[in-house]
Amino acid sequence: MDFEMRRFFTKYVKGTANKAMVINRAMFLCRLSPTVIDNIHLGDLQSSVRISSRCLKHLYDQKPAEEFIFLLDNLYTVVKHPQRIYLNKGDKRGGFALVSTIGNDEYFCSIEPVPSEVQIATAFRIRDPRYLKNYTLLWSWKDGDLPRNAGDPTRESANVPQ
Numbered sequence: 001m002d003f004e005m006r007r008f009f010t011k012y013v014k015g016t017a018n019k020a021m022v023i024n025r026a027m028f029l030c031r032l033s034p035t036v037i038d039n040i041h042l043g044d045l046q047s048s049v050r051i052s053s054r055c056l057k058h059l060y061d062q063k064p065a066e067e068f069i070f071l072l073d074n075l076y077t078v079v080k081h082p083q084r085i086y087l088n089k090g091d092k093r094g095g096f097a098l099v100s101t102i103g104n105d106e107y108f109c110s111i112e113p114v115p116s117e118v119q120i121a122t123a124f125r126i127r128d129p130r131y132l133k134n135y136t137l138l139w140s141w142k143d144g145d146l147p148r149n150a151g152d153p154t155r156e157s158a159n160v161p162q
Helices: 002-012 034-040 053-062 065-080
Strands: 026-031 048-052 084-087 096-102 105-114 117-126 136-140
Touching: 002 026, 002 053, 002 065, 026 065, 034 084, 034 136, 048 053, 053 065, 053 117, 065 096, 065 105, 065 117
Parallel strands: 048 117
Antiparallel strands: 026 048, 084 096, 084 136, 096 105, 105 117
């Protein structure tokens, strides 16, 4: 997936001036896993995840170069195989946050369900371990156990990341 994302970035964002407008295009990133769909209560029609050139431009302008390049190559993994799902804060764009640990760092991706798909709102490396303390945890994958739905502690999901 990183090749397609890099090609999309090169075509629509690379070399643009800071805060410059870009043509608004979107590319397919992945489909959400059944675990994510079940825990954020989306129908199958909204399982397709897309990222826009405007979102990539935002990341390109705002993130350090090494973080941006890492996100280009690993955003697919963060979205497709999150280790935790949070309800995003009301004042933030995107209804849900997907969090994955890659290497020694945690990465946050805010997603926004719209009528026929899910769009990436933003993504970044979490620098402060306390950043998520005021977020509502909806689901967590812990210690290789079956996923547990945090919204209903009596129900265990049989879905596993794919």
